[in-house]
Amino acid sequence: MKTKLGLLYGGKSAEHHVSMQTAMAVIKALDLKEFDIHPIYITEEGAWIKGPQLTGPVESVTELAYSGETSIAPIVLSQASVLAEDGTGSNDGGFDVIFPLLHGPNGEDGTVQGMLELLNLPYVGNGVLASSAGMDKVIMKNIFAQSGLSQVKYTWFIRSDWEKSREAAYQKVEDELGYPCFVKPANLGSSVGISKCASKAELERAFEEAFQFDRKIIVEEGIVAREVEIGILGNDEAECSVAGEIIPKEDFYDYKAKYEDGNTALVIPAEISDQEYNLLTEMAATAFKALDCSGLVRADFFLTKDGKPYINEVNTMPGFTPFSMFPLLWKHTGVEYPKLIERLVKLAKERHEEKQKIKHTF
Known part of the structure; x- marks a missing residue:
């Protein structure tokens, strides 16, 4: 009995294209004798588009982006998700497992996981709590500190607080961490928006860069x-x-x-x-x-x-x-x-x- 596997990829995130690469790699590795593979592409605008079941190799990422297809409501994943676009086919309850190949916000942060929990669907990877806490570097580090795990020194800022008192933020970093330090968006991965700073001028540019990708940033001590x-x-x-x-x-x-x-x-x-x-x-x-x-x-x-x-x-x-x-x-x-x-x-x-x-x- 083959496993009916739904692959979620793309996503409304700065890591959209990373997700596309991940999807390509997974699809090429899957055994079609063991899995019925159904790609579900999430556009950069957040639309969900279900492509046809894969029956052979996929050679290009562009083949996975069904921009011309009609978008679907995510709820169909637990219902008639295997029906053809014209409504024909068997309604056998949807997918056996969903594999979220999503990186960053709106995919790796517990949002999609929460939806899959509500739909009572099995899915690969971490649950809502682990995904959301693991996505937010500040929350994650606070939990690690509570668990007694050794970490480098860090501090964090909200965009609105920084905009009210930028000099105070820079001074806090210099007083508590010094240089070099790393400035990162709190809720992003794949090294997007990260800067290494060795001076106040670089720190100012790094804050500007990181706040483009999140409302919260974290600054970490740089060590050798x-x-x-x-x-x-x-x-x-x-x-x-x-x-x-x-x-x-x-x-x-x-x-x-x-x-x-x-x-x-x-x-x-x-x-x-x-x-x-x-x-x-x-x-x-x-x-x-x-x-x-x-x-x-x-x-x-x-x-x-x-x-x-x-x-x-x-x-x-x-x-x-x-x-x-x-x-x-x-x-x-x-x-x-x-x-x-x-x-x-x-x-x-x-x-x-x-x-x-x-x-x-x-």
């Missing part, structure tokens, strides 16, 4: 450290991959290095000691449980020269592009890309089945 990442799979229990290290050729691992020119070196497995690896996996599992994560997570760390680890963040929907770390980590752990997707679908079904045990009456 290695960037080490670990992949996690699981629901209630976290299974960790080997560690990988990112060695940027530029000043830091920005959007272009991640998705366009591959201008970075990925070392897998990372050259760290067993003691360092064990400490990182322990911290990764703690972060996973603190946010109540499920399905998949990539945990990112800083590791100083003297071996002190700091958790940077977790990514609740790491990309599956050719330059992505998450699938490479699991490949080196012994889980090839197609099998990784199958495991994620299986985890989604298991979590959904477990949720059905919850009583809603008394």
Whole structure:
């Protein structure tokens, strides 16, 4: 019995094109003998467009953007989502599993997850709480602090407060963090809108840049450290991959290095000691449980020269592009890309089945 899999991709987000690349990679890896694949494209304006079931290879991202098709209401995912456009076909209850291949706001932040919960549909990845807390770097870091995880110093600002007193904001950064520091939109990923600052002039430009993408920004202390990442799979229990290290050729691992020119070196497995690896996996599992994560997570760390680890963040929907770390980590752990997707679908079904045990009456 094949699994009827709905793929959500695109999205009303600055990471729309990253999502398109992720969708292409997943579609190419899926076994058509095991899955009935139904692409559902979300435009940059937020319209949902269901394409025809895939029956063969897709060679171009543009084939996935059904801009000429009629948009659908998301609620049909749980109803007659497999009917043809003319209404013919069998109404057999919709999809077995939804795979949200969405990055950033309006997809990775709990919004789509909440909709899928209301529709009572199994879906791959993290739930509402983990997605929303993991998307907001300020909330995430506050939870990590409560869990006793070591982090670099940070502070944060709301756009309206900054606009009222810009000089006070810059002074706060200089007093509490100093230079260098990193300015980031609080609710965005893929290194969009991130700047490294070594002076007040750069700090001012960085605030302007980051506030274009979010109403809240976070500023983090810059430290000299290695960037080490670990992949996690699981629901209630976290299974960790080997560690990988990112060695940027530029000043830091920005959007272009991640998705366009591959201008970075990925070392897998990372050259760290067993003691360092064990400490990182322990911290990764703690972060996973603190946010109540499920399905998949990539945990990112800083590791100083003297071996002190700091958790940077977790990514609740790491990309599956050719330059992505998450699938490479699991490949080196012994889980090839197609099998990784199958495991994620299986985890989604298991979590959904477990949720059905919850009583809603008394």
